[in-house]
Amino acid sequence: MATSGTAPAYRRLSVDQRRSQLIDVALELFAGHPPEEVSLDGVALAAGVSRPLVYRYFPGGKQQLYEAALRSAADELERCFTEPENGPLVERLSRVLDRYLLFVSEHAAGFTALLQGGSMVETSRTSAIVDEVRRHAAREVFRHLGLDAPGPRLRMAVRTWIAAVEAASLIWLDEEREPPAGELRRWMVHHFVALLTSTAAYDAESAEVLRRALALERAEGPVGELARRVLPLLADGGHLLLDPEEISPVAEPPRPHPAS
Template sequence: MSAIEESQPPRAGRLPRNARRRQLLDAALSVFVAQGYHAAAMDDIADKAGVSKPVLYQHFPGKRDLYLALLDESAASLMEAVRSAMSATDDNKERVRATVAAYYEFVEDKTGAFRLVFESDLIGEPEVRDRLEAVERQCAEIAAEVIASDTGLPDAEARLLGAGLAGIAQVTARTWAANGEPLPREQAIDLVASLAWRGIRGFPRTDEH
């Protein structure tokens, strides 16, 4: 057996359809994160998954379909994390920290899925751009709903504050990751949450008016 043959993953046996789809998505994510969309090839993804190209095409008609499926999945994961952070407690200070933590945990995920949401090399494509704008807007709106309910601020003001909180969390998390995680995650989260809370706490809860 040649060195090339030894380095290739064994071809996978039959799996239930859902398990095979999961396997293919995981392989595609690894390839897209490592190579970017344009450099990645379906051959690379099939090899990574240990399947033939016909098997890959049975599940996904093309590379773009794979990418969009992963983008939708990653975006949904982030939105659910932000929603959980906001609903986990009635303490606004803890909500702020939990929201910041959601972004740091998303960025720290070793799969690198955050790169599809925050660093996509297909941002110029309308169907990708629309998805990215939607996840940004929806994360801000999740925060804005709680802010509006607690403070009685008009919707427009609450949405702006929600976008501000999401923006601070996203940008600092990406900067932290890009710089090689120079601080322990919890310390970084505390630092950024403290900054955000100092601004948001200036808007008292409705029941404190």
Template structure:
């Protein structure tokens, strides 16, 4: 039979525990609605002890946000093997896994939570977007993007964010359909740019030539051609 004596945590271990507890609570409800008392209770410690490790909820929120942003950025990492459409679809599935698991926190992050106006918070959000941008370029085999490609990729990342936020508000469209749609949105944005620029056209042709029948890109082309007839 156990003694019920709790093991004393080291400073960094306790900090990481509090970050994990806060992230879990922020993931289920808006950070504005989560109190320090709730975080302390969930961690099994006193309110003053929370303040011993973090000066306030904002600093704890930012620490939780750092962990969440690292996690979200990692969802865009994908081995450079196979058709681009399939790779982007796997990225979108992992991205929506995160959105699904951290819905209120994700919404608060993108729409503004208790850290609104915080330069640290804004920098974290920008770092996720930049990590996603770099990863998408790596999927395309491009190190330095020309202006039109940069516009396509950054616009698509913004579209993924706004789509996820709208989906969270009622989840009226099946998630799997949105994941495919976003991959096809990327192809559509690239196609519009390719119609104006030969460098983009060559990049898109290369991607399409690798696509198998039934892939998300070829499926879009088939459906667009059917609309035109």
């Protein structure tokens, strides 16, 4: 990778400080460039040290340094999902997504290369780091839903939503961050509500989760806004397509017949 300017003055640091510095410098470079465009010479120059010193701390070379930087980025990304269990569920989710999109924007090139795959430094270890971030995100969503062991339908819904958030983030970067981050976050939140609602229509567990979540929502909040925008679309000539008297509570899922 081409670099410009002069190297910063060398500073004597402790072993831990130097290793952290090299990881921070590498993370900054990987965040702004695809991994294959980052070189150890570029890392050394940006850190103000020699190439042999980089090898002293990362004898595995660029691959080891990349994995260390990726692990550091994954830790930061996981912290984006940490949110107190206070207030309406969807408002908590909005704050998480604000932090997530800020991370994506600040690490655009590295985020894209990481999730799209195909990097020359991608390995089973780097893939495992990415998968752990996804699992952590799912665990945090289930924690806010108040579930320790969600059923298969709810697990699928949440994992589908996380995959959709990743895909939307990549498209957002490809579209030069359009729509604005706030609008994208609102769409992601509404997507979660819609996915949970459609799952609840067929799954008693999801229906109970949805009821608990809606009980905390405010009329002026994201769910109220979604309802006000969607309900007119379901109207036909001023009348709902479905007669309210035909609406029935969510049925219990079919029970297996006892073995004969």
